[in-house]
Amino acid sequence: MDDESNLQDKDVNAVLAQESSKLCHILSNQSQSVIMLLYQRMVNDDGWQNKQASSSSNAGSSADLVKALLNYYRSANAGKCRNFLQSVCMLCEDIPMHLEARLMSVACSEYEQIWSFSTASANYVLEGRNLLLSRWKRLTDRLVKAVELDRVWVNFRNFRPMFSPQLEPDGDYGFSESKVTMETFLQGCKGKVTFIVGQAGSGKTLLMSCLGQQWANGLVSPMLLFYLTFNRKSYFFLFFFDTLPPFKSRQQCRAIVDCLLSNPEKSCWVLDGYDEFLWKIKKHRMPRDVLNLEEPLPVADLISGLLTRQLLPGSTVVVTCRARDIVDFYNLSDKVGELLEWDQNEIKEYVHHFFGVEGKSYSEATKLLLSSQHLLAMSSLPALCNICCICLKHLLLKDRNATQVPSTLTQVYLTAVAAFLSRLPDQGGGDNRMSTYCFVFIHHVHNRTSIGFTLYYTSFKSDFATFLSCQVELRCHDGTLVNAYSFIHLTVQEFLAALRIMTSHKVSDAQLKKRFSLKTRWTTKSDQKTPFTDSLYLYVCGLASPNCTQVLVEVARASGVKGIQNWVQKRQDLVLRLLRPLCHSNTLTGPKLLQLCNCIQESQDYELAQQALRARPTLELRNFRLVPNDIDALAFVVNSAADQAVGLDFGACSMEPECLDALSRCQCIHFLSFHSRKYNDKFAEKLSCILPGFPNLKKLEFSGASLTAVGAKSLASGLQKCRNITEINLSDNNLQDDGIGHVVELFTKLPNLSSVKLGRNNSSLQALNCIVEKMGSCWNILQVYAE
Numbered sequence: 001m002d003d004e005s006n007l008q009d010k011d012v013n014a015v016l017a018q019e020s021s022k023l024c025h026i027l028s029n030q031s032q033s034v035i036m037l038l039y040q041r042m043v044n045d046d047g048w049q050n051k052q053a054s055s056s057s058n059a060g061s062s063a064d065l066v067k068a069l070l071n072y073y074r075s076a077n078a079g080k081c082r083n084f085l086q087s088v089c090m091l092c093e094d095i096p097m098h099l100e101a102r103l104m105s106v107a108c109s110e111y112e113q114i115w116s117f118s119t120a121s122a123n124y125v126l127e128g129r130n131l132l133l134s135r136w137k138r139l140t141d142r143l144v145k146a147v148e149l150d151r152v153w154v155n156f157r158n159f160r161p162m163f164s165p166q167l168e169p170d171g172d173y174g175f176s177e178s179k180v181t182m183e184t185f186l187q188g189c190k191g192k193v194t195f196i197v198g199q200a201g202s203g204k205t206l207l208m209s210c211l212g213q214q215w216a217n218g219l220v221s222p223m224l225l226f227y228l229t230f231n232r233k234s235y236f237f238l239f240f241f242d243t244l245p246p247f248k249s250r251q252q253c254r255a256i257v258d259c260l261l262s263n264p265e266k267s268c269w270v271l272d273g274y275d276e277f278l279w280k281i282k283k284h285r286m287p288r289d290v291l292n293l294e295e296p297l298p299v300a301d302l303i304s305g306l307l308t309r310q311l312l313p314g315s316t317v318v319v320t321c322r323a324r325d326i327v328d329f330y331n332l333s334d335k336v337g338e339l340l341e342w343d344q345n346e347i348k349e350y351v352h353h354f355f356g357v358e359g360k361s362y363s364e365a366t367k368l369l370l371s372s373q374h375l376l377a378m379s380s381l382p383a384l385c386n387i388c389c390i391c392l393k394h395l396l397l398k399d400r401n402a403t404q405v406p407s408t409l410t411q412v413y414l415t416a417v418a419a420f421l422s423r424l425p426d427q428g429g430g431d432n433r434m435s436t437y438c439f440v441f442i443h444h445v446h447n448r449t450s451i452g453f454t455l456y457y458t459s460f461k462s463d464f465a466t467f468l469s470c471q472v473e474l475r476c477h478d479g480t481l482v483n484a485y486s487f488i489h490l491t492v493q494e495f496l497a498a499l500r501i502m503t504s505h506k507v508s509d510a511q512l513k514k515r516f517s518l519k520t521r522w523t524t525k526s527d528q529k530t531p532f533t534d535s536l537y538l539y540v541c542g543l544a545s546p547n548c549t550q551v552l553v554e555v556a557r558a559s560g561v562k563g564i565q566n567w568v569q570k571r572q573d574l575v576l577r578l579l580r581p582l583c584h585s586n587t588l589t590g591p592k593l594l595q596l597c598n599c600i601q602e603s604q605d606y607e608l609a610q611q612a613l614r615a616r617p618t619l620e621l622r623n624f625r626l627v628p629n630d631i632d633a634l635a636f637v638v639n640s641a642a643d644q645a646v647g648l649d650f651g652a653c654s655m656e657p658e659c660l661d662a663l664s665r666c667q668c669i670h671f672l673s674f675h676s677r678k679y680n681d682k683f684a685e686k687l688s689c690i691l692p693g694f695p696n697l698k699k700l701e702f703s704g705a706s707l708t709a710v711g712a713k714s715l716a717s718g719l720q721k722c723r724n725i726t727e728i729n730l731s732d733n734n735l736q737d738d739g740i741g742h743v744v745e746l747f748t749k750l751p752n753l754s755s756v757k758l759g760r761n762n763s764s765l766q767a768l769n770c771i772v773e774k775m776g777s778c779w780n781i782l783q784v785y786a787e
Helices: 007-018 020-028 032-043 046-052 062-075 078-091 097-107 110-116 129-140 182-186 204-216 250-262 299-307 323-329 344-355 361-370 373-378 382-398 409-421 430-445 490-503 509-515 536-543 546-557 564-584 590-603 606-615 628-638 657-663 681-693 709-719 736-744 765-775
Strands: 123-127 153-159 167-169 175-181 193-197 224-229 235-240 267-272 316-321 335-339 468-475 481-487 522-524 618-622 646-651 669-675 699-703 727-729 755-757 783-785
Touching: 007 020, 007 062, 007 078, 007 097, 020 062, 020 078, 032 062, 032 078, 062 078, 078 097, 129 204, 153 182, 175 182, 182 335, 193 204, 193 323, 204 224, 204 267, 204 316, 224 299, 267 299, 299 316, 316 323, 344 361, 344 382, 361 373, 361 382, 373 382, 373 409, 373 628, 382 409, 409 490, 409 536, 409 546, 490 536, 490 546, 490 564, 509 564, 536 546, 536 564, 536 590, 546 564, 564 590, 564 606, 590 606, 590 618, 590 628, 606 628, 618 628, 628 646, 628 657, 657 681, 681 699, 681 709, 699 709, 709 736, 736 765
Parallel strands: 123 235, 193 316, 193 335, 224 267, 267 316, 618 646, 646 669, 669 699, 699 727, 727 755, 755 783
Antiparallel strands: 153 175, 153 335, 167 522, 224 235, 468 481
């Protein structure tokens, strides 16, 4: 026994003996290279050589090697046993968290625990360069498209807090922005606290792994790279410049700690997936005094210390999270970058790689994808683009001449689930295979891991190209272990949760009513929205559509409930009844109103849409970002109006040009208004292209914007084809005399035009004379405001 023996040393061999059966199972499922690496370390050990003497040992099968490993280290001294357990946790995959926590608690020495922080959610693992490259290879082995940092686009934002710390909109924090590549963005991060934000499935983890791979190849400079990831199993990786064996003494560990403390600028900390961290950082809890590194610390204190520079000042810190989580780090960031969604060219490129160059599948799939606003919007995120491709592949396999795609997001996921189930073996279920598999599928994923409708989530993320990547072991709230599934994206879980709600008699009507609510896009520091249920009730509303009734009946029938057809229809009716009071409410904020429109569209219920419009003929949206899918939902509601006059009023809502393409589908629009300096000549040019497509348009407002004579000329070109328009408001812009001249030319071309507002446009008396002269020949113009 070495001279570092203590109580922990006496326990480590006993723990190995107690967990031998589990370790045997885990080791037997590892790759041959991992088993051989562990075996070779044992063979090179002095104790093994003395034990074997001069006998030649034949390696034998993997099972024999695993058995030899466990037998040897059960009786080895405590130091060697600790090193073995560290290596197992370092090299092996799919170790249950509770087991790994126990192994590491006995395997770490005193100073190692300083950096492992003695928690069940962050475990210490030592990897070298070769293992890091091996990890990167596993992550990218089945990727459809290569990761290239110089082709990933980021909004580079300098943080300037403009909103109240108590209330800030999701993803809009008062930044000055510039679009750069990820490669450019990462330059100049040394010694700074940098945040990379993005939606789930945007590729944050993959990009950070790419950064690690570049470091391992010597392309990134810090001597030490620390990779703390909160997703998957909350591992704590420690990557050293060269491959090092596990610590054999306190002195070696002490040297590493001393090196960090004396040279913090030579270390880089990657904190990946903060949105999945269970213990959120609170500003009032952040340490104000220097941390005592000689005592075990919670992971939250590590993060707080790094961000506030109480720990390792001068080190480089890179944090990835969702946009909502950045409010936790108010005033702490030096740089913020938001991963941009894919545009149509990037989507087409991915589809091209997915379906391959040969054959007609690529062109057919691209045509179908571009014909569906839902598929196109989903495909802006890499993970969801993969799901869309799976959906399209399934449709084309069923019918090579397919021309129709799912009309709602819910139906997209139903198709994707059907695609997954079609890959499963038919175990005698025949035509009932889908309902049988769905019932078992939902039972395992949700029934055993739920409290009411709130799912107990682990980090189900995957970069694999399959809809269902693998099975994992999950510890539930009651401590039991169950088999669960790892999905490509969190929204898949939300969809399956909705499917359970709509097909399980164990979910009562009272529970559904209690939990049913609209989600807002506004986030408060004291009451952040639930991160894993953003779309849950959107899918519940989608499954309430009559188009989904038969599928729900098939799934619910597997539970053996009598009269299932009537039960399912009553559950669908209940969801629609819960939406009606919301449709009648006239107090909904813009984000909740938009969420209501999305729910109505998913339900495909035109009566609900008409009720919503009767309560508010003009839909007002203020100060949050819109995506094409949002506009598509508005179009569904607006187009249900029939003869009712309806309007859309956008105030300071950020929107991409593709949003205006979706806006063109609002055929029944009567009033259209845009108020914000965000709306400029380029925006007006795009708007002018769709204006002729609004046959019922009576009133257009483009006020308080950044319109010049160039934009006014574009709008005038589009408006001259809107023969029914009666009012135009272009006040509070910068049209000047030339811009007002373009508008005045419309007076004789629009016979129904009666009111024009052109005030506060930096114009001269000459513009006023032009207006008066034109009005003399246009008796239809009753009011002109030109201050």
